[in-house]
Amino acid sequence: MGGHGQKVRQRKPDIKKERSDDQEAGKGKSKNPKKDASSGIRNLILLVLAAFAVIIVFVLVKGYTWYLETLVTKPLNAPKMIIDNSTSPAVSxxxxxxxxxxxxxxxxxxxxxxxxxxxxxxxxxxxxxxxxxxxxxxxxxxxxxxxxxxxxxxxxxxxxxxxxxxxxxxxxxxxxxxxxxxxxxxxxxxxxxxxxxxxxxxxxxxxxxxxxxxxxxxxxxxxxxxxxxxxxxxxxxxxxxxxxxxxxxxxxxxxxxxxxxxxxxxxxxxxxxxxxxxxxxxxxxxxxxxxxxxxxxxxxxxxxxxxxxxxxxxxxxxxxxxxxxxxxxxxxxxxxxxxxxxxxxxxxxxxxxTEVFDLENKGYSKDEIDFAKSAMSNMIGGIGYFYGSSLVKSKYNKEPVDYWEAGLYTGVPSRSFFPRGFLWDEGFHNLLISQWDPEISEDIMAHWLDLINTEGWIPREQILGVEARARVPDEFVVQRNENANPPTLFLPLQRLIKRMTGSQDPTFHRFLEAVFPRLKAWYSWYNTTQVGSIPSSYRWRGRDAKTNLELNPKTLTSGLDDYPRASHPTDDERHVDLRCWMALASGIMTDIAKELGQDHSEYEATHNLLTDIELLNKLHWNSEKSWYCDYGLHSSKVLLQRPRPNPNNPHAQLDKVRVVKEKESLRYVESFGYVSLFPFLLKILPPDSQNLFRILVDLKNSQLLWTNYGLRSLALKAPLYNKRNTEHDPPYWRGAIWINMNYLTLSSLYHYANTPGKYQKIAQETYSELRNNLVKNILKEYERTGYIYEQYDDKTGQGKGSHPFTGWSALVVLIMAEKY
Incomplete structure (x- = not known):
């Protein structure tokens, strides 16, 4: 086989392998240096661009974070109502x-x-x-x-x-x-x-x-x-x-x-x-x-x-x-x-x-009229001027930050205990102040509304200046921008609009034109941040869902503090009082927009939605109890108990904690009280409503809210009536008589007594008796003690809480004068 007739194949060198070996020996040197350099530059540019992109993203993220952090302290971009020199001696x-x-x-x-x-x-x-x-x-x-x-x-x-x-x-x-x-x-x-x-x-x-x-x-x-x-x-x-x-x-x-x-x-x-x-x-x-x-x-x-x-x-x-x-x-x-x-x-x-209140013709004696003069004077004389910045915080701020410095011309609830501005109190204050001096009232409301930030939020408690700060415990100083307060400034605005509608007074229209952009931002903030989990429902923020030290976690933002709400705060809560406040606000926004000739369709649509009685009943009417109620994750069987001592420290005094004796569930909160009255208090119910009749009947029930001194805040048979919220916190809105809510009740009774409907007579009778009880008791306590009080005991009628409290308790003057 060996050799005859066959061509001998010559072995050729392996070029690929030689190149590979050369490259290995030459440590990656290319025989095309221009192409290789171009590739390197391109990679470097890509690397630099990537770095720039990372930096830009970082800057954008940081910038956006900074932007979110600064929103809480950024004023609303709208003309100020209080111009820089408006409180000067040259102007005022x-x-x-x-x-x-x-x-x-x-x-x-x-x-x-x-x-x-x-x-x-x-x-x-x-x-x-x-x-x-x-x-x-x-x-x-x-x-x-x-x-x-x-x-x-x-x-x-x-x-x-x-x-x-x-x-x-x-x-x-x-x-x-x-x-x-x-x-x-x-x-x-x-x-x-x-x-x-x-x-x-x-x-x-x-x-x-x-x-x-x-x-x-x-x-x-x-x-x-x-x-x-x-x-x-x-x-x-x-x-x-x-x-x-x-x-x-x-x-x-x-x-x-x-x-x-x-x-x-x-x-x-x-x-x-x-x-x-x-x-x-x-x-x-x-x-x-x-x-x-x-x-x-x-x-x-x-x-x-x-x-x-x-x-x-x-x-x-x-x-x-x-x-x-x-x-x-x-x-x-x-x-x-x-x-x-x-x-x-x-x-x-x-x-x-005499011209404003005409109490002589109401049959009051000289001493009683002197009392009314003093009550009104203490409201007016309690107006202060404060300057400084609030301490505020949003969820984007790691630490509290200073709001912008501003002046605040405002009434105060109590010179001894609350000598500073409170947002929801101020609405009630100005019901009286606006009767006495509308210019002062408009000035006060303008100062408050100038405190709106770009989000549409107003800090609900104003602690401005070192003297005011010295009176407030540290835990209450910081204001959080997710927290609301009832928009009660709409109450005096409603009265102002009724008095001035159709007026040709240019100062009135200038005030409405100045106030409307700020009200729009404020109203929008409520409808953005305080809405509930289902359409047309609303929920107060600021409740502590994690605490086990409170019998019922407080709702300070509602103004009603420890009034019973759902025992376990969740996003599913529905608060009937806030929904009614928004119904009132949307109606007044409609009226202002109409008066100014501006588009009112959105406000009117919201007002129609929130005053739809069928929808209101669907969300809040407890047909079993025939009450309006909050809704949420709730247990009615809760109590405070002291935990067992720690074996390692048996003598330590441990605070009582909440114990739930009945499994919580999504349900109506069956606590009849002020919150149950809100569709009636803010006059949302039609005059022929069967639910209105039910409320009028329940008002006179002494086992619920009726007393000889005024309406108590929580029914006698409510589970948390007069219960302490912690072992250190006595009951506050759990039975005591509060004058602002009694004023709203009388205002509503007066309205239904003078509006054609099936229940005029019972409304009139209830109105007369409640008004007499309330005024008589406040006068009696003033004569006995020399003071008007924050609240009154529902069993004895005796004044309780801070005094003198000539904030909303001074509304007794309007009750005496029958001005609602």
Whole structure:
């Protein structure tokens, strides 16, 4: 086989393998360097582009995150209602000065961001308390027998009475506009013993303190401060005169010139400056007085000055503030001139009060009318001006952040306990304020609505400035932008629109045009953030679904705090009161849009949807109980129990925790109370509705809400009636009588009693009896205690809670006058 006839094949070299070996030996070197370089550049460019893309995405993500974080503190992009100089003396001279420090027993300031503040403190000498307590900020702990404004018109003057155990203090002030910086005012403080001839020595201390810029200089005559000369941007040059007191024979005078780095520390600074000296030659008695010039070495100079007069009562002092720019004053607002001006304003007040409320023709006595004047005056005299920023937080903020700085002209619920602005309270306040002075009311509402952010949210509690912040526990300071409050500002707006509809008054239309863009944003925020899980349902946010320390997790955002809701908060909850508030709001938005000639179709459609009784009944009518109810994941059998001791620490006192004795399920919350009345309270039910009849019948049931003193907040037979929510929290909206809800009830009864329908007679009878019970009890308690209260006990009628509470409890004046 071997070799004949065959071609011999020659073996050729393996080119591919040689190339591979060459490349391996050459460590990847290419025989086409241009092509390889191009590829490398391309890869580098792609790498750089990828890096840029990552950076851009990162920047976009961070930027969007930053954008979301800043939304909560971004003002609404709409024209402000309160222009920058609208509270200045040039634009609003009559309301520039006022008793705008409701937290103080008596204080004056201007409606400017850093106004100097003026105020009164006093102490009773020769007491058993050492050192004797100094009165300054309104406090229930002072246990005063009584205090409050007797007459106050919100513009020109105010007269107040304060009762200590053994003597009375009367504070009076009168304003007089003039010049370029708001004009003059004078305050008179008078002391009288309760028992004639009783000897008592008292020190009155009147002060001025700067809040930031400005300068004050004392004029001294030995230990006596004769006047303070000052200057600030708001006030220009001014003089504060301490006039010769009347009846103060043997008076001793002292003063304090010092530096206060914060307004909330004035009392402490004064207390620390007290010195002790002998009152009589035998040195058997000692008294306390101010220490003179006490300026810390590291301070920039004096900004806090106090005039002290110590004398045996009765005596009287006058303090006169005079603006140097007021060069053409007819006379000085002192002594007889002061008395004449005060008398003139008091007479005008009485005349206007009669014209507005006409209580004489309602059959009320002089004492009862004086009570009504005081109640209304305390609402007006409780209006304050605050400046600062709220502390807020959204879900995008890791930590709370500052809202923008702003001023707030607002009423307060209670000078002693809640001396700051509350959103839902303010709607009720302005039902009364708007009757007395519509311009003040519009100004207040404009200030509140200017606090709307770009989301359409308003922080529900306004804690502006160091003095306000000092009164609030840390846990309540931060406001969260998912949390609402009842939109009660629509209540006074509704009354304003009814009064002015068809009016040719241009100022009314200008107000509506200014308010409407802000109301649209606010209304939209509710319809975006507070809706429920099914169409046309609504749910309050802010409930704590994780707590086991509360018998029923609070719903602070509803304003009704511990009122029973579904025991286990979930997204499936439906709250009937919020749905009714939105029905009211949508109707008023419709009316405003019509009045302005703007598109109202969307608001009207929502109003028609939310007032559809069949749909309302489907969502909230419990046919088994014949009540309107909330709906949610609920158990009616819950209680607080103390857990078993920890074996490792058997003596530790553990808080009680909630124990559920019946499995929770999605169902109606069967607790008859104020929430059950909302379709009736806000007049959503038709006058011939069978459900209206059922509510009218239930109102008179003493086992439910009816008492001889007003309607209680929760039915006697409700599972949580009068139950503590934690072992530390007494019941709040679980049985007590609240005046704002009784006012809404009377307003609704009055409406149905005067609207043709089958139930007019029962509505009228119930109205008359409830109104009589309510007014009679509030008057009785005022006469017994000297105060109007936050709430009233449903068993005894006795006043409870904070006092004086002349926020919405002052609505008793409108009840007496039958103005709804």
């Amino acid at each position: 001279p009559s309301r520039f000065w006022g008793s705008y420090r409701p937290h103080a027993y008596f204080g004056m300031k201007t409606r400017t961001p850093r106004s100097p503040v003026f105020g009164l403190m006093w102490l009773t000498q020769f007491t058993f308390e050492m050192p004797p307590p100094i009165r300054h900020w309104c406090s229930q702990d002072d246990k005063l027998a009584k205090y409050g404004w007797l007459k106050h018109d919100g513009v020109n003057f105010g007269v107040q009475e304060i009762e200590e155990n053994t003597y009375k203090i009367r504070t009076e002030f009168v304003k007089r506009p003039g010049g370029d910086h708001g004009g003059d005012w004078t305050a008179r403080i008078s002391l009288e013993p309760k028992v004639k001839g009783m000897k008592q020595v008292v020190s009155l201390m009147f002060y001025v303190a700067l809040d930031g810029q400005g300068v004050v200089t004392p004029s001294l005559d030995g230990s006596r401060m004769k006047k303070v000369t000052g200057y600030s941007e708001e006030l220009g040059h001014f003089d504060l005169h301490f006039l010769n007191p009347e009846k103060a024979s043997g008076a001793r005078y002292h003063h304090l010139v010092s530096y206060a780095n914060r307004l909330d520390r004035l009392k402490n600074l004064m207390q620390n400056s007290l010195r002790v000296d002998a009152w009589d030659k035998a040195r058997t008695m000692s008294y306390f007085h101010l220490g003179g010039r006490l300026i810390p070495r590291d301070s920039p100079g004096a900004n806090f000055m106090v005039h002290q007069i110590t004398a045996e009562i009765p005596f009287q002092m006058e303090v006169a503030f005079e603006s140097v720019s007021f060069i053409d004053r007819p006379n000085r607002l002192r002594s007889n001139a002061f008395s004449e001006e005060l008398q003139k304003h008091a007479e005008n007040f009485d005349k206007k009060f």
